[in-house]
Every structure is written in C-alpha cells, then in structure tokens.
Amino acid sequence: MGSMSDSSIDRRARALLSRVAEPGDRRIGRMIAERGAAATVEVIEGRAGDLDHVDRYRIRLLGADPDADLARVTEVGGRLLVPDDLEWPRQLDDLGDSAPWALWVRGTVDLRLSLLRSVALVGARAATGYGTHVASTFASDLALAGWTVVSGGAFGIDAAAHAGSLAARGITIAVLACGVDVAYPPRHAGLFERIAADGLLVSEVPPGAVPHRTRFLVRNRVIAALTRGTVVVEAALRSGSLSTAHDAERLGRSVLVVPGPVTSAMSAGVHRELRHGALAVTSAQEIIEAVGALGADLAAEMSGPSEPRDLLDLLTRRVLDGVPARGADTVEGIARAAGVTPPEAVAALGLLDLAGLVRSSAQGWALAVRTGAPG
C-alpha cells in the first residue's frame, strides 16, 4: 500500500471497516474520530495499539477483501462514499459516534445534492390499499415539486413511495440493509434496478452483504438523518417504521404522519404519534410546508464551519463566482465572467439552484439571499 495516496488508504480502510464492523458501531465510530480509519484498521489487525474484545472484528478479517468489494461496487455502477468526498451528506454528522463511516451507493445522481430537498416516506410492509395509494400519490407530488423521496426497500409503503416518485420522473433513494447489489426482498430486483437507473441505492454494508433483523433497525437512523423530515404513512402500534420517526425526533427533524381511519390497525401507530405531538399532513404540499421551513435551518447547520459553496466542485464554484454580487445576469454573461461555456454554465446554475445558492428571475440569474456575495 506504499504507493497509495492518503485518500485512497482512508477509503480502503473504511471499506474494510464496513466489512468487519456492524453499521452504527459506536466504538468504531469513536476510534475513527480519534485515530482515523487507517489507524483503526491497524489496531484491529493487531499491528498497532491495543483493543479489548477485538476478536469480534478480527474474526471477520479472514476473507475480508476491500479491493474486491470496491471492484464489485464499480462493476454494478456504484461507488464508495467517504466523509472527505464532496458528495458526502454532512447532515449524517448529527448521528455522532453512530454516524456511518462510509456509504456504498449505486446510481448516477449526486447524493448530497439530491438530499438538499428530501423527505423520508416510511411505513408498514403490510400496508393497506389506502396506505400504498397515499404513499405513491404523495411521492409523485413531491417528485413533481422537485423533492427527493427517501425510503427503505421493503414491500408496502416503501415500494409504493419509490414507485410514485419514479412514475413522476423524480429522484428516489432507497437506503438498504443489504448490499446495493443484493435484491432483498428478491421480488424487488426490478424495482431496485429502476431506482439505480434514476435515483440511488445506498447502504452501509458492502456488496453481497445480506440483511439481518438488527440491520433494518440501525438502517432507520440513516433514513432519518439524511432527510429534513420523516413522514409515517401507515404503521401498526409495534411497527419498525415508528423507529425511523423516533430517530428523526431525536435528531431534531420533522416527524409528520398521515391520518387514517381510526378503525384501521395499520393507522394505530400513526395516531399514537399524532397524539404525542407529530404533525398531521394530508398532502405533499403540507409536507413541503412543514419541512421547508425546518430545512432552511438544517441547511444552515449542515454547512458548519465551511460555506455550502466550499462543497461544490471547481467548475460549479467558478460559475457561482460568475454570478454578480448585486442584481442579475444572463447565462451568457455569467459564462463569460466564469470562463466556461454557456452549456456548462446552464448545468452548474441548475445544481446551484437545487442547492438554494442562486435563483432565476425575469432579469436572469442572481445570488440567493442566504449566500451573501462570493469572496
């Protein structure tokens, strides 16, 4: 590994750790925060430092092959994201020690930008026709309004939400408890292919990994943390989807619920949340109203010490710098100021608009108020 860059070493270490430790392992999270990923691997391998109860990790080193995992994810059109990547969603920091240290993603859209306006739609596997109808309708309407839908990969509400978003040509993201190349449940193989084509499959576990019961529960914290709010469409009193809502609440995200008939067991969990302070929503527009306001706050928090513009790729940042500090300009004027072609400027302005950094008007493109003048 002598010829590898620090960045490659870090990425390979995180890939290995995703094979030897379970997602959400706070001990590993703390070690990575203190020593870095590469040093954490060295401790597990017994080459440095010491670690009690290391056996549970060490036993999994046998047969672990991060290079094969990285090759495999590339093979299925995916990549491994690590916190140093521009595409890494910073809002995961809110999970603290249990934050993911790497995400295996499959699909072509940008994860971080897709999540800037996103909402989780979750609910029961054993959903009723009412529940799946509402989930797919809301997801379509959210997609038409430019919002990304995030859910799991299960039957029922999850599948209906993805299908609704896909039908409206929206971006939909499935956060899986298995590898991004694994179809679980198997009947969702076709759905996952469509999601990978137009949206993203995301997982903390490496290619080929199978889901466990506990993996579904720890996965839920990622769905809650990635999005501005979680909407529970249907849930029985002991539904796993309520754990996503509780994670969202702990993280300060909006918890929204869709009312249903009080005679339906599949709405009983939803109504309990409602009585404990969740907000009722009856349309996609109400969801957007509820999370839009919070989202603005979140986005500000997400930026942390760095400005959102620092997270942009170089070309996009140049285009942002080409937008006048006061007033508006045409695409041609901005392209000239930035030294890029007009088509490049158009593509970059679209991303910047999605990120809330610029806005278009009759006078052309202008900086969004929150950004301030580029420096």
Next chain:
Amino acid sequence: MGSMSDSSIDRRARALLSRVAEPGDRRIGRMIAERGAAATVEVIEGRAGDLDHVDRYRIRLLGADPDADLARVTEVGGRLLVPDDLEWPRQLDDLGDSAPWALWVRGTVDLRLSLLRSVALVGARAATGYGTHVASTFASDLALAGWTVVSGGAFGIDAAAHAGSLAARGITIAVLACGVDVAYPPRHAGLFERIAADGLLVSEVPPGAVPHRTRFLVRNRVIAALTRGTVVVEAALRSGSLSTAHDAERLGRSVLVVPGPVTSAMSAGVHRELRHGALAVTSAQEIIEAVGALGADLAAEMSGPSEPRDLLDLLTRRVLDGVPARGADTVEGIARAAGVTPPEAVAALGLLDLAGLVRSSAQGWALAVRTGAPG
C-alpha cells in the same frame, strides 16, 4: 296576573321572550341581565321604558301565547327551564350576553346532572359509513362509561351518535333548532321519541317553532357550552359542525377530532382542525381522558360563588350532610344520620356519585376529596 308568584312571572316572561326574540339575541340578553325578564317584556309591550327598533319584537307579540306554549310542552311530557331552576346548567353562563334565557326540555332525566359528564359528538349530515360507524361506536362506549352524549338532530353523525348511546342504554341529549314537539327532519320522528323517552330533547325555541338556517348555527353554541368538549367525527371543509368546534374553542372547552382517510372529503375539515391544534382521538376512552381533566376544572368554575351542593334538592343535600366528614359509612348509617329511608339514601347517593361529590368504596360511602366537609 296579580296572583302569580315572582317565579311564575319570570318563567312566563322568558317563555314569551323565546317566542318574540331569536335565540342568542344579545340585546335581549343584556336587557334581561339588567332589568329581569318580566321588565324586558314590559318594555317590548310598550308598557314601560323605551327601546329603539322594538318593532321586530313587538310584531311577534301578536298571537304569542306563552300560557299555550307552556301547556303544550307539558302535554308532550316537557317543561320550561329557567336559570333559577335547580336543573339549569350553569355552564351556559359562559356564553355571556348570548346565553339562553330559557330552555324548552322534553324528557324525564335531570338536565344539569346528565351534563356533569357529557361530551358533544357532532359532524356532517352527509357522513360516510366510516363516520356513522365511528360516531355510533364512540357514543355506545361513552354511554357504557356513564357519559352523556350531546348532539343535534340531523341525519348522519348526529343521528348515529344518538342511536349508539340509546343502544347502550345511555343518556343522550338532542339540542334542536326547532320546537321539542317538532320532528325535523320528519324522518327522525321515531328517533326523537326514543330520545325523549330515555334522554332529553332541548331547544331555545318554543313548541311548534320551525328551524331556520340561522337557528342551526346559533344552536351550535349551546351544544358547545353545555358539554365539556366537542368531538368532530367527520366534517367537510365548509361544514357547519366546525362552527360548534370553534364555539367550543372560544368557550375554553376541549376540541377533539377523529382522524379519517386523507382521501375523504368528509375528513378534510377534521384534518384542518387537527393541523390547527385540535387533539386527535381514536376511542371513547381517549375522549374521556381528554375532557375528564378539563371537566374537573370546569366543574369548579361552574360552581361560581355557590358550592355544587347548594344546587342540590333538599333531600339530596340532607343525604350529603349525612355522609361522615372523615371515613366512610354504610347506606343504613347515612340514611339514619340524614333522617331519610335507605331507598331514598341510595337514590340520592347515586346522584351525588354522578356529581362527583361522594364515592363508594369497600368501607361504604365517603365524601369525594374535592368537596370538603359539609358545613
């Protein structure tokens, strides 16, 4: 009228005023508060004082016959209640100038005692099968728990609520916008007979009066004021039953709503209330929990300067005085102390229990904590 008692004169004046003025008339309400009902009638008749725009009342004097109205209500098994009556529900004072000055009542149970634990169930005339099912189930469960149901007399939720209460042999009260001897809608003639037999028909307008559109709306404030809380079961966005909820809110009563499918227009008004702070309820038990706590406060407020015990009839008050200041006693012991027969003591203790003034335990009957020692 020289031989009439003050009480009879007041009652007859209020009966007449219910014929010449519309319910909720604040001008009449203020005049009664200032001069009394009999003097108010004298002003309208032109025999004393002066009143601008009195014509609207005076024109109705022609043909008004309070003695005939009082005879008619007696004929159908009813009576006229006025604020001096023990049975008058004091919580109507919360309506201020628009409080009823008289109530025409038909049925045998005591209005004030029946309302001590009461809740309004209201909703759309064009209710769905879901709505009527929920209304009648909740009403039955409330009745089984000893709670009185109050509603209007319309098709849909109103009728389902009364039917559910009656089926569980509960006390149900219909507050009508027409006379208590008028079946409106006509198809509810049989239902109203059953309500008069086991519960109460209540109205501000005299026997024979027909309902107007505005009378339904002003009637709603009475439903809201009489009860500890109003539950809206189903309501479209522009439903009249929402006016009852808004009256309840203004009066500081609980506003409770039953969630339904977000796809149902008959739940759209309910969900809007939910999003504006109403509490969702999914069972009779949740209704009782919600209004029970408020009810205790209300009951305390309702008593005003006088103690609840001052409102009791003499025999019941003597039985209350026979309950020991500390500890408990048997029915026989209390009957002896009160100087009444044991059956009389049993009947009175039942009323006192309903009023929350005494409680029974394995040791016998004791004062409820809130009452304090009888003086």
